[in-house]
Amino acid sequence: MNLRLQRLTLWLKNSEADLALIQDPSNLLYLTGFECEPHERLLALFILPGQSPFIVCPRLEENRLRLSGWSDTIITYEDAEDPWQKIAACLKERGMETFTKAAVEVEQLSYMRAEALRSLSPNSRLISVNEELGRLRSVKDDREIETMKKAAHLADEGVKAGIAALKEGCTELDVVAHIEYEMKRKGVRAMSFSTMVLFGEKTGDPHGTPGTRRLKKGDLVLFDLGVVWEGYCSDITRTVAFHSIEEETRQIYETVLKAQTAALNACRPGAPIGEIDRVARTIIKEAGYGPYFPHRLGHGLGIEAHESPSIHEENRELFTAGLAFTVEPGVYIPGKGGIRIEDDVVITAEGHERLTRFPKELQIVN
Known part of the structure; x- marks a missing residue:
């Protein structure tokens, strides 16, 4: 046994x-x-x-x-x-x-x-x-963590493939197809969940559905995707701008990035799980966007894309080494657009390790 x-x-x-x-x-x-x-x-x-x-x-x-x-x-x-x-x-x-x-x-x-x-x-x-x-x-052993690192690396590659597929006039589903084709070429049998690629105003819906919306200059593009590798899931979100970005949207992006960075810095063994949600949520509230952050900060990750623990502000459990989860603050303004930045994280004896590594600084794709 x-x-x-x-x-x-x-x-x-x-x-x-x-x-x-x-x-x-x-x-x-x-x-x-x-x-x-x-x-x-x-x-x-x-x-x-x-x-x-x-x-x-x-x-x-x-x-x-x-x-x-x-x-x-x-x-x-x-x-x-x-x-x-x-x-x-x-x-x-x-x-x-x-x-x-x-x-x-x-x-x-x-x-x-x-x-x-x-x-x-x-x-x-x-x-x-x-x-x-x-x-x-919820507590991953060394072998599980190594597998999740590979899954996270492939998720990084998925975002890279998605950005490479952006061209004026393409549809969201065109980009989804390109991402999943490239993942299959790399040996990925299944995605962690339905790949999400949203353009423009559709990024204002946290769980929008990709369709035939065509890409235009000035659009935001939100990628939310993950792969299953040897039974373990990854989950990453990145938001980029196509050709240009409005100043207010740039400020929202910097607010979300600041919130995510602060939450990651608070990830360490012995800290209350709910604290990192409060850290991120406070920054977004102080910037005036509190009502536009409607979901918890993250969720556990492993064999399933969503498992224990739930990363919300009322969770009083403590982080322990081996916990794997996502950190994904976002701001979504209906009818205009939204920004989410998400990474996969594992708690270590000293602090935390970020498994997804795709750059998070604002990218304007031409």
Whole structure:
């Protein structure tokens, strides 16, 4: 049993849980090393304190699961079979015809699967494993950090490719296509999320949708993108100007950059997580743009693009070495435009390390 499974098993013992059912693909990857999207089929890890774990796997994924290095029990089923009957038989063989407490991913487990689990032991109750898995996943080890550095470097390359594709009259989707084509050429299988490229007034929407808006001189261009590399995500935002920039917009850019720099300087072990949000938000408020910064400062990053911790001003948890997250202040003026600057960061024993390195000084692209 690997160290991650051992840590979760210890938590189960301390929680007096009889078993855990893990079926979210990101948690399965973290705990087993097996990366798979089973769609509607059940792919689930059962962890039983005091016994070896087992995985219930669709027959068509069995070979890939074995190649991933999983050496414990595998229970396979065909599409026409009910996997819960096989699960019941396996638990009975292990002396667990009934159980009293099961830990599940309450944020991901469907009602149908929760009922199927309860049917195996009608008097059982379910508890949440989400908080513990979030805590375990939030602290990255050296190998995870090295993988995330590569993912961050590729995100830098994505912004570079996007800027190179800018030309008067091109559409947002033209630039998205160029970025993703270049990422595929570099061996990237998937993006962390839908690549965002926005022009002009559309940059005033923090989560705008790229479309057929054509690039004009004087437009802002906002890139928000990331890649998945060996199961780990990156996430970067850069905003540039095309040919020219208005003076007020330049001042907003410098305000956002100042806020992000101050927040990064406050990233260190032992500091309250909420403090860096307050540092950035105060600078933006004092510049008169407080109402135009409508989101938290950042989010945890790892196997998923958004995970624990949440970087908002009310978070009283403390930074610890190994936490990986984004720092991304922004100012968005509806109908006019917006600016966001985002980097990926990991807390170190001495302070922090910035993983994304693409330059942040204002660029006017001609």
